[in-house]
Amino acid sequence: MQIISSQERQVYPIIFPTSYGSVGTINFYIINDGKLLTLIDAGINHEGCWDYFNLVLAEQGYKVADIDRIILTHHHEDHVGLLKRILAVKNIPIYAHPIAISRLAMDADFFHMRYQFFNELYAEMDCLQDAQPRLEKLSKTLKELDERKIMADYIPIQEGDFVGGLEVIETPGHSPDSISLFDRERQWLFTGDLVLKESSTNAIIDPDQNGVRLKSVVQQRQSLTKCAEIDVLLVFPGHRSIIENHKQLINQKLESMNRKAERMLALLAKQSQTASSLAKQYYKSKYNTEFSLVMSEIIGYLDYLEGNQLVIKEKIDGVWIYSLAQQVQEEAIPEG
Numbered sequence: 001m002q003i004i005s006s007q008e009r010q011v012y013p014i015i016f017p018t019s020y021g022s023v024g025t026i027n028f029y030i031i032n033d034g035k036l037l038t039l040i041d042a043g044i045n046h047e048g049c050w051d052y053f054n055l056v057l058a059e060q061g062y063k064v065a066d067i068d069r070i071i072l073t074h075h076h077e078d079h080v081g082l083l084k085r086i087l088a089v090k091n092i093p094i095y096a097h098p099i100a101i102s103r104l105a106m107d108a109d110f111f112h113m114r115y116q117f118f119n120e121l122y123a124e125m126d127c128l129q130d131a132q133p134r135l136e137k138l139s140k141t142l143k144e145l146d147e148r149k150i151m152a153d154y155i156p157i158q159e160g161d162f163v164g165g166l167e168v169i170e171t172p173g174h175s176p177d178s179i180s181l182f183d184r185e186r187q188w189l190f191t192g193d194l195v196l197k198e199s200s201t202n203a204i205i206d207p208d209q210n211g212v213r214l215k216s217v218v219q220q221r222q223s224l225t226k227c228a229e230i231d232v233l234l235v236f237p238g239h240r241s242i243i244e245n246h247k248q249l250i251n252q253k254l255e256s257m258n259r260k261a262e263r264m265l266a267l268l269a270k271q272s273q274t275a276s277s278l279a280k281q282y283y284k285s286k287y288n289t290e291f292s293l294v295m296s297e298i299i300g301y302l303d304y305l306e307g308n309q310l311v312i313k314e315k316i317d318g319v320w321i322y323s324l325a326q327q328v329q330e331e332a333i334p335e336g
Ligand SMILES: [Zn+2]
Pocket: 076, 078, 079, 193, 238, 239
């Protein structure tokens, strides 16, 4: 294991190889500032991950009971997996964004609203039938709220707050609760799933607390730009390798997002259509195998293009039909 050390502070990365999704590794980090041990994220709920976490601690002469606090970059299962096991050893405070806290505590009102939100969304996008497996999963979650909830001493943190010398920077898009943690002195940035080196990261559609759809691709682009403006020596991501040249990597990601948006515009130029029809054309068989992610991407991009007045939508018989905006069509006509 490679230890990263600077001015009285050490980071012990826990880089756990996994076949989960296509993320390659699950990364979480122990920070030792000489007084306290802070854990950033908590891996995946997997025996091997738990053993590896204990091994990395033992190599430094520590055990789970020595951890003083946990900070979460977001609430996804591959970042909070070991929380229950850790809390069973020792009840320590968990710092997280308020949106993450209501999700980890499995707030019943919120999850019922969210189930309704996706039912309506998939109906409007003309894919209610194809969405049945996803909706069944969401409905199963509703029956398991009690066993799934993680009760803990949560401490809400938001933009500008500090925990142990780490500044909270809100970076939503991948999820509405995504934050990055900035050690200004050492120019280290812990980014969760904002930007990954050898993998893409998705902007995932979700409602806010009031059931309003968040513009995830718009948020993701703003968060990437915000992160690129910070001078950083090392970016510690939630998966894959530690990143040294984050500005260059983020520019590449933004450019590839631009190309994706252009390809979608080109498909809409051929024919006005629903989001699900666009998803089938763009993603082919992935539409069935990764339905939820694929629809998230398409809807996120359509919201982004609509916000930039490149796309308009019209509701016909309860279903949104997306078209190229008039001005784009006119510009596309060659002059002379
Ligand atoms: Zn992740």
